[in-house]
Amino acid sequence: MVKESKKAQRFYDDLIYGDKATLSKSEAMLKAFPFPTIEQLPSLQVLEVGLGRGEWALGVATYAHRYTGLDYSEKTIEYVRQELASHTLHEKVSLEHGTVLALSFEGNTYDAAYCIGVLHATPDAMQGFRELLRVLKPGGTLNIMLYGQVQPRNIIRDTLFYISRLGRWAEELILKLVLKIEMWHLPDACLFNADGNIVLYKDWYFAPIQSHHTIRQISKWAQQEGAEVTYVFLDQYRNTLKRHQRWASGRILGRFFCPDFMASIRKQSATA
Numbered sequence: 662m663v664k665e666s667k668k669a670q671r672f673y674d675d676l677i678y679g680d681k682a683t684l685s686k687s688e689a690m691l692k693a694f695p696f697p698t699i700e701q702l703p704s705l706q707v708l709e710v711g712l713g714r715g716e717w718a719l720g721v722a723t724y725a726h727r728y729t730g731l732d733y734s735e736k737t738i739e740y741v742r743q744e745l746a747s748h749t750l751h752e753k754v755s756l757e758h759g760t761v762l763a764l765s766f767e768g769n770t771y772d773a774a775y776c777i778g779v780l781h782a783t784p785d786a787m788q789g790f791r792e793l794l795r796v797l798k799p800g801g802t803l804n805i806m807l808y809g810q811v812q813p814r815n816i817i818r819d820t821l822f823y824i825s826r827l828g829r830w831a832e833e834l835i836l837k838l839v840l841k842i843e844m845w846h847l848p849d850a851c852l853f854n855a856d857g858n859i860v861l862y863k864d865w866y867f868a869p870i871q872s873h874h875t876i877r878q879i880s881k882w883a884q885q886e887g888a889e890v891t892y893v894f895l896d897q898y899r900n901t902l903k904r905h906q907r908w909a910s911g912r913i914l915g916r917f918f919c920p921d922f923m924a925s926i927r928k929q930s931a932t933a
């Protein structure tokens with residue numbers, strides 16, 4: 662049994678929540694994955710683990726036959742509950758507190774699952790990955806986003822992370838510094854809410870747990886579970902690279918300096 666991190670729970674409880682989820686943004690995000698499409702969602706039972714500000718939740722819950730959301734932070738669940746209720750989606754939605762490392766759901770329950778930016782923040786990403794596949798129906802698809810392994814930001818992030826442990830003053834100083842660097846590096850990224858509060862930086866730089874992964878590793882994990890990676894998506898980084906195209910092709914650099922990647926993993930169907 663993997664020991665959960667109370668520190669991580671507190672961290673996500675305290676995370677600043679920024680922009681409200683909007684359906685148009687949710688829909689655009691859903692298009693990142695080939696399955697399920699928005700047209701397929703109405704016949705599907707979908708699970709999401711790690712809800713954040715409910716940006717995926719809103720889109721999935723709007724279209725899916727049934728939506729189950731689970732998070733390790735009770736404050737996050739409460740936030741998303743209110744968010745979905747304000748869109749009158751509560752009837753087909755169920756929200757639960759728990760960890761991806763030991764899902765309370767029965768095996769072979771869901772047609773599709775999303776776990777975006779979550780597994781790398783847990784003490785055992787592979788265990789969470791296995792759990793998600795376990796609760797999928799045969800032939801079901803798991804969509805994930807994970808931090809990549811080789812990227813300049815990791816080195817900066819790791820250095821800053823250890824300095825930030827010196828105290829609150831160090832964390833605040835570093836945040837200011839990081840913001841300056843990132844504003845220059847990723848001028849388009851949606852990192853602030855309307856009040857100028859930091860939305861995502863705390864997660865990137867100060868999450869108490871952060872592991873880094875490769876697509877090859879995920880393929881191995883999938884194979885071990887009788888599943889296969891059917892789709893990989895690096896566009897988040899390619900998009901930011903567009904402005905640097907004069908010196909690099911997004912495709913080439915994206916391979917080596919991949920801050921994160923998205924992947925779809927298909928569980929073997931019963932007949933396969």
Ligand SMILES: C[S@@+](CC[C@H](N)C(=O)[O-])C[C@H]1O[C@@H](n2cnc3c(N)ncnc32)[C@H](O)[C@@H]1O
Nearest residue numbers: 673711712713732733734760761777778779783
């Ligand atoms: C960076 S946010 C990602 C949110 C959302 N998926 C998105 O892409 O906007 C990570 C979320 O995972 C949750 N989380 C962290 N560890 C978890 C765990 N072990 N089990 C379930 N949820 C967890 C956090 O509370 C937080 O809501």
